[in-house]
Amino acid sequence: MALTRGQACKASVPTHRDFSRGPRLLLGAYTRHTSYFTWLSTVCMRVHPLLLLFLIALGDISSTQASTLSSFTSSTVASSSSMAAVPAANQAGLLLKVQEAIKAGLPDKALADTVKSEVSHAMGADSEPDSLKEMHDGIVYKFLVNGEWRKSTSGRTISNLTPYDETICYEVQACTREEIDEAYATAHAAQRVWAKTPIWKRAELLHKAATVLRQYAALIATPVLREVGKNRKSAYDEVVRTAELLDFAAEEGVRINGEVMSSDAWVGQKRNKLAIVERVPVGVVLCIPPFNYPINLCGSKIGPALIAGNAVVVKTPTQGAVSTLHLGAAFKIAGAPPGLVNVVTGKGSEIGDYLVQHPGANLISFTGGATGIDVSKKAGMVPLQMELGGKDACIVLPDADLELASTAIVKGGFSYSGQRCTAVKIVFATAEIADALLEKVLAKLAKLTIGHPEENADITAVINKKSADYIESLVMDAESKGATLTTPYKRVGNLIHPLIIDHVKENMKLHWEEPFGPVLPFVRVGDAAEAVALANKSSMGLQGCVFTQDINRAILVANELAAGTIQINGPPARGPDHFPFTGFKDSGIGAQGIKYSIESMSKVKSFVINLPEAAHPQGH
Ligand SMILES: NC(=O)C1=CN([C@@H]2O[C@H](COP(=O)(O)OP(=O)(O)OC[C@H]3O[C@@H](n4cnc5c(N)ncnc54)[C@H](OP(=O)(O)O)[C@@H]3O)[C@@H](O)[C@H]2O)C=CC1
Ligand SMILES: O=C(O)[C@H](O)COP(=O)(O)O
Secondary structure, eight states, rough: OOOOOOHHTTOOSOOOOOOHHHHHHHHHHHHOOHHHHHHHHHHHHHOOOOHHHHHHHOOOOOOOHHHHHHHHGGGGGOOOOGGGGGHHHHHHHHHHHHHHHHHTOHHHHHHHHHHHHHHHHHHHTOOHHHHHHHHHHTTTTTTTTTTEOOOOOTOOOOEEEOTOOOOEEEEEOOOOOOHHHHHHHHHHHHHHHHSSOOOOHHHHHHHHHHHHHHHHHHHHHHHHHHHHHHOHHHHHHHHHHHHHHHHHHHEEETTTEEEEEGGGTTTTSSOEEEHHHHHEEEEEEEEEOOOSSSHHHHHHHHHHHTTTTOOEEOOOOOOOOOOOOHHHHHHHHOOTTTTTTEEESOHHHHHHHHHOOTEEEEEEESSSSSSHHHHHHOOSSOOOOOOEEOOOOOOTTTOOOOOHHHHHHHHHHHHGOSTTTTTTTTEEEEEEEEEEHHHHHHHHHSSSSSSSSSGGGGBBSSSOHHHHHHHHHHHHHHEEETTTEEEEEOOETTOOOOOOEESSOTTGGGGGGGOOOOEEEEEEEHHHHHHHHHHTTTTTEEEEEEEOOOOOHHHHHHHHSSSSSSSSSSOOOOOSSTTTOOOEETTTTTTEEEHHHHHHHHEEEEEEEEEESSSOOOOO
């Protein structure tokens, strides 16, 4: 059943807006210091009446406060039509900028200038620059090859539906094999030149692309919201996080050096051979990101690939394609040479095999689900960097800080409605604390807002009907086998209300499968050993976490857990993005994390100097 925006809003529990923290902060200060209020009014007056209207519009200023504020400002303030000047899509981004400027403690004049420029940017941001306009005709988006935006000669497009009301938001090109051939050919041509481009210049491109992302962050967040249903704040954060990642990759890349080795380390050898070991590009990297971070999990591939001297062919996730295309646009706007960054669109089921088996692919960097296992089998003799699913276990021991653990479970299990590979996917609670932990978790869960991504709801519709149906099937299976639904199961369209299912047992699918939605199984265990044994029975091993106040015990449990990263007293998470991110078993091959990705996306090449006699450089 399709969910209209109105229905979604009705389904909401009282609205909590993350973005209102700025106004709340100001009002909090106001109630404590009237002088601050006067200052705020002055800023509003000096900066732009719109700022005041923002506070009013967000409902964080009462009418009395509003009228008091209005009295400090000109009559134009009273005109609520001014509010319409800032597109809804940009309001959240603007507020974030204003918050940042306030937090930075700028002097009044600088604050005023900053806010003024942010307001005018937000007002204009919906009027796209020509550099982004050329990507599309209305809702029909083109693909990027050899630096040009093109429509496919197939004449076919694929419709993207919004997760929340299942209406068509975009059409993307169904690329042909010939177009894929061209993407690889131009990538190889560009790569040969790029490999000879100084690293500082490569870094410059990454920094410029990061700047473009920041400049258009509010605009680029919009397709993330529409196509994948991420709430506005998270969508915006994803764009900014990607800019930070590109900056970091640029900085890391310029410091990656090879080494010199000498032969006399080997028993019986003289020091007459010196190996100069360098890291060289692999060539063209095929980047395949998933829907849930269509910009960030693509940036985490493109950034390291380019700084290491490679070119890229990106295959967008179909749901999320327009978001990923915007990342391609950021590189084009930043001045990437034609062919260096190519972005093709089309269904994985139609063009996936062709892309991964193409002789032009020198490395495949894939993030997604079990599809990745098939990709790895089909890929042949190319290096792989794979991040696949996770069944991240959260083990809570009897001495754990339950406040901390319950907060982590709710954050870890339900951020972006559980659609993260690193989400907490199963809780193992030791019998002594299980009831107390559950009570705290449920209390926190009840505070999550449920609704539309535009409203910044915590829980929004899952990606599509297929996914919602699958999640529902896992719930029904568990319930039919005796598990306890701690609250009634509720679904409106693709919007599934957050749910903890208690007393989950091994015979239930939910114990093993990854719902990729806001449903979390709770398993009661006798002790840590039982929890570890059950967690390790999973075919996946991405991350895990353990809560205890005994660090020695935490390390012992962490050692036993078969997963790439174990968080101690914190929820699973990929970031910060320079940390290694790696999956054991069916969760992946190789490591991500900026430095690790640069290493994965380059290969070792050595030059051996054979000296006529042993040479020992003297140190004095
Ligand atoms: N470990 C991690 O980081 C993540 C894991 N996941 C896991 O993935 C599951 C589903 O997410 P989803 O994004 O749909 O994952 P998929 O594995 O279905 O898709 C990931 C990417 O692979 C593409 N693809 C599909 N078929 C092929 C193919 N034959 N050859 C090459 N590429 C192909 C997809 O394109 P298209 O969209 O066109 O099908 C998409 O770009 C989740 O339930 C979760 O388990 C998801 C996100 C992150
Ligand atoms: O693929 C995923 O789901 C992400 O890698 C998870 O990233 P996060 O921990 O930052 O949400």
